[in-house]
Amino acid sequence: MTCQDADAYRFPPLPIETNAQGAARRVGVEVEFSGLSERRAASILQETFGGELDDSNPHQLFVRGGALGDLEVELDTVLGKTGMGAESQSRLKDLLRGLVPVEIVTEPLLPDQVALFDTVMPVLREAGASGSRDGVFLGFGVHLNAEVVAPADPHTMRTIRAFALLDPVLRAEKGIDVTRRVLPFVTSWPRALVDLLIEEKPDRLAALIDLIDPYVRSRNHALDLLPLLKHARPKLFEASYPDEQSTTARPAFHFRLPDSRINEPGWSLREPWEMWRTVEEVAASDRLERLEEEWTERKRAHGVLRRDSAWVRVASDILSRDDA
Template sequence: MTWQDTEAYHFAPLPVETNPRGELRRVGVEVEFSGLCERKAASILQDLLGGTLEDTDSHLLIVRGSTLGDLEIELDTSLGKKNSGGVAGVQVKELLRGLVPVEIVTPPLVPDEVARFDAVIPALRDAGASGSRNGVFLGFGVHLNVEVVAPADPHTLRTVRAFGLLDPVLRAEKGIDVTRRMLPFVNAWPRALVDDLVAEKPDSLELLIDLIDPHVRTRNHALDLLPLLKHARPRLFEASYPDERSTKARPALHFRLPDSRINETGWSLQEPWEMWRLVEEVAASEQLEALEEAWRDHSRLGGVLRRESAWVRIAGDVLGRDKL
């Protein structure tokens, strides 16, 4: 069996398709789930995408040389990482199974490759993979690591502004799982940061760092900017985040918001993909300025008139759509 035997979806290109080198922008995908052990998930990926299974650790497997590159499959907890073994470590990992997710991590992929990876989702579902809505405490997600056009490119900076304005809308319209809302991993940016982004319209990474520094101290936000900032401005990053050791520098925005609904028939990675494409579409158009003007008007209101639900309605009117 190969990935061609499964149903494939077309993944529309990002609004700005290429980086300055003329190469298609790439997106790394991370999918979390339970109900399926690491070895079974790795075996399915190997069957569908080829490659060699590398047994790095009992809870960290790698499919080397698949048609999509090297794929990592691991128990997504520090207790499930390489070299956390020993009898006690293995016992703790097994106790955690089902409460913490197994995670598949892809290398950066072009849109057609994301579609090929998405085509294996039904096989994982049929084998028992379970997503965030299949239990009370399962706050599992899908993460997209989206290569930026260039770190300081105007589109990158506009995308950050667009996300701040659209985050409440994405949460409302896509019905983010209650457990994930309560967990600290996908916090919304403080409203004061969005106010600052709208007021200042940062045109450099230096100004962006100055704006986010008072408001964002961890990676646990629906859009994690720290990997990009560490990659592009390492000295400024170190000055602002001297104790942040978990961040891996990369030229990408880390979109953490979407739910993993891998067990639901018909669900596809197209949902998180289109959520992100909306952000970039707004960033690439005059809709961003229209949303910012509406936000300024909205910000002058107080009390119940400035509730998130009111902004969701206003943003929908500005974008000319009832539902995303």
């Protein structure tokens, strides 16, 4: 599919399409894979979207000024934060090629631009890109950075609560690769934290930081809130996470889908897009209250929800009744 073909389909908009300033909300995308070098991936992006190739760093390339603005292609993002010298980093990255993913990172995009970016997925697949299911220990994923309406907007806190209740449902219904579940990249929030979120319903990010502090000590969760917290409450963030140096502040949810299926025919970014859109749709409707009531009632009756599978059946039934 070419750039011109992108008009043939659209990604459905998020339920709240604009931010508090009235501008269209944007979503950044990160896609990880192996099987291609950084240069080959960057060349494909340039051929598809245009722009100029900046290859001054062989492990961190940019395609600048194309149809989607600037696109970054890099091998891993952690090694550059270790204090290791550039030459040593380069040698280590060469040794780790195939285990460390190549990652494409976009600027924040409009929904139609995300659809346009999706047109390069089959091109990368045909060129040899491999996803997480090609190896047991391949920790590759797809991340969406969805701009919040505003840090203080009620939809922000409702979305966090909706995700807490829907995370096991999304994992089950979308068949998240079981091998990814054993890797420490995208763990679920502890059940005790979900209980607190539903019981206390914090209405401000400052209160949320106090609530999650004992339970969330890293970014390795399916919904990474640390970039948003650092953006909205920098002083409180620094007090709670003084050693967290890898977090970049931004006014966005960081949804870390624990599966990159780029090598599978028919796979599309539409899948993670719809997963996140489901979370926001629940947050924007009374279905959130129904899910919370059901969670609270079952916890009151049984003391604890012992199995994710039991909650998945209950929550899926609530969602399917509305969809019928």
